[in-house]
Amino acid sequence: MTDILDDLAWRGLIAQSTDIDALRASLAKGPITAYCGFDPTAPSLHVGNLVPLFTLARIQQAGHRAIGLVGGATGLIGDPGGRNTERALNPVELVAEWVEKIRVQVSRFLDLTDEARGVMVSNLDWTAGLSAIDFLRDVGKHFPVNRMLSREAVSARLAGEGLSYTEFSYQILQSNDYLELYRRYGCTLQLGGSDQWGNITAGVDFIRRVEGAHVHALTVPLITKADGTKFGKTAGGSVWLNPEMTSPYAFYQFWLNADDRDVVKFLKIFSFRSREEIEELEKSVAERPFAREAQRALAVEFTTMLHGADQVVAVQTAAKALFGQGALQELDAATLGAALSEVPRVQVPALGASFVDLMADSGLVASKSEARRAIKEGGAYLNNEKVTDEGYIPTGDDLIAGRYLVLRRGKKSIGGVEVG
Incomplete structure (x- = not known):
C-alpha cells in the first residue's frame, strides 16, 4: 500500500507533506482513512477541483478508505485565501442546493458501495448544532491568534482591505472538520490544494493539542499550463463538470486541444491509465505529435468518465460532421448547438441575410469581400x-x-448561425 506515494510522486501530485516518511510508515501498517473537502461556492465543481479529488480516488484504489466532504457549513462562510476582498455570502437555501449538486459530482469519482471503502459527509452535520459558546470554549481556545495571523492568506488580506471575523474563523471550522472525522472515522490524512496548506496544518495541530494524536497532511500542486494561462480556463470561462455549464462537446474539445507540452502532465493527473500506457502515449507525442493520440486518449477517457460513452460518440460524430465527414442533419440540436458555441457565430432573429453577409457577420471571414x-x-x-x-x-x-x-x-474554418 505504500506504493501509492511513489505513484503520486511520479504523477507530480505531491506538493507538501507534514512528514512523508511518517505517512509512508502509516500506510505500511494497513489501510488508513483520508479525506478531502469541497466547498459549494458554485453549482458545480470545475476541472481544477479534480486534482485533489482524483488524488483521493487513487488513494482509495490503493486499498484505503476515502471520505468526500462537502462544505455545507464552510460554504456559508468562505475561505479568505485567494481573494483581495470579502466574499459575498450566498443565501442559505442556495448553498444547500449547491451542496447536493457537488455531493453528486464528488460521488461519481469515489467508490461508496461500502462504508468501509468510502463515505460522503457534509460538515454542516456537526457544525449546525454547535453553539457559539461551545465553539469558543471547546474549539477556539486551541487556536493561538498570533499563529493564525501569520498564515499567508490572512496576512495578505490584513495588508490590504482586511477581513471580517467571519472569514478569519474559516480556518478554525476546517480544523474542526478534521477533528470530527478523526473521531468519527479514524481519519488520519487530509488532502487539499497547496493553497490550503495553512488551513490543513492547523487541523493537524488542533488534533495534536486536543487528542494528543499525530495525523498527516498532503497537498497537491496548483496546476499551471505551459503557455502561462490559467489551467481550467478557456475563452468562455471555467471548464465545469455540470453539462449545462460546460457542454460535453466543449469538455471533450478542452482536452483534445491540450498543448503537446501539457498533455502528458494532464494524463498523469487525470487519467487512470497505467504508467506503461502513459509512457507509450508520451512517446507518441514526441514521435507523432500531429496524430494527437495522447490528447484523444485523455479526452475520450475523461469525457466518458464524466458524461458517459454515448456523449463521447455524439461529440465525435458532431466534430466529424462539422468538417464534412458526416451528415449534419443527423445531429441532435443540443450537441450541434454546443459545437457551434465553440466557433465564430452570429445569432439572428430571422432569416433574410445573404450567405455573404452571414459569413462576415459570424466572424468567419473578416469582410464581405473576403466572403x-x-x-x-x-x-x-x-x-x-x-x-x-x-x-x-x-x-x-x-x-x-x-x-x-x-x-x-476551406477545410478547417467553421462558423455558425443561430436563428431565433
Whole structure:
C-alpha cells in the first residue's frame, strides 16, 4: 500500500507533506482513512477541483478508505485565501442546493458501495448544532491568534482591505472538520490544494493539542499550463463538470486541444491509465505529435468518465460532421448547438441575410469581400454544401434542427448561425 506515494510522486501530485516518511510508515501498517473537502461556492465543481479529488480516488484504489466532504457549513462562510476582498455570502437555501449538486459530482469519482471503502459527509452535520459558546470554549481556545495571523492568506488580506471575523474563523471550522472525522472515522490524512496548506496544518495541530494524536497532511500542486494561462480556463470561462455549464462537446474539445507540452502532465493527473500506457502515449507525442493520440486518449477517457460513452460518440460524430465527414442533419440540436458555441457565430432573429453577409457577420471571414472571394475560389460551404452563388440567401429549408446553419471556409474554418 505504500506504493501509492511513489505513484503520486511520479504523477507530480505531491506538493507538501507534514512528514512523508511518517505517512509512508502509516500506510505500511494497513489501510488508513483520508479525506478531502469541497466547498459549494458554485453549482458545480470545475476541472481544477479534480486534482485533489482524483488524488483521493487513487488513494482509495490503493486499498484505503476515502471520505468526500462537502462544505455545507464552510460554504456559508468562505475561505479568505485567494481573494483581495470579502466574499459575498450566498443565501442559505442556495448553498444547500449547491451542496447536493457537488455531493453528486464528488460521488461519481469515489467508490461508496461500502462504508468501509468510502463515505460522503457534509460538515454542516456537526457544525449546525454547535453553539457559539461551545465553539469558543471547546474549539477556539486551541487556536493561538498570533499563529493564525501569520498564515499567508490572512496576512495578505490584513495588508490590504482586511477581513471580517467571519472569514478569519474559516480556518478554525476546517480544523474542526478534521477533528470530527478523526473521531468519527479514524481519519488520519487530509488532502487539499497547496493553497490550503495553512488551513490543513492547523487541523493537524488542533488534533495534536486536543487528542494528543499525530495525523498527516498532503497537498497537491496548483496546476499551471505551459503557455502561462490559467489551467481550467478557456475563452468562455471555467471548464465545469455540470453539462449545462460546460457542454460535453466543449469538455471533450478542452482536452483534445491540450498543448503537446501539457498533455502528458494532464494524463498523469487525470487519467487512470497505467504508467506503461502513459509512457507509450508520451512517446507518441514526441514521435507523432500531429496524430494527437495522447490528447484523444485523455479526452475520450475523461469525457466518458464524466458524461458517459454515448456523449463521447455524439461529440465525435458532431466534430466529424462539422468538417464534412458526416451528415449534419443527423445531429441532435443540443450537441450541434454546443459545437457551434465553440466557433465564430452570429445569432439572428430571422432569416433574410445573404450567405455573404452571414459569413462576415459570424466572424468567419473578416469582410464581405473576403466572403465573396472564398465563394469564387470554391472554398465556401453552407451545411457542407459548396456555395457558388454570391447572392444566395438561406431559407428555412437550410436550417438544421429548425434553427442552425453551419458555415465553413476551406477545410478547417467553421462558423455558425443561430436563428431565433
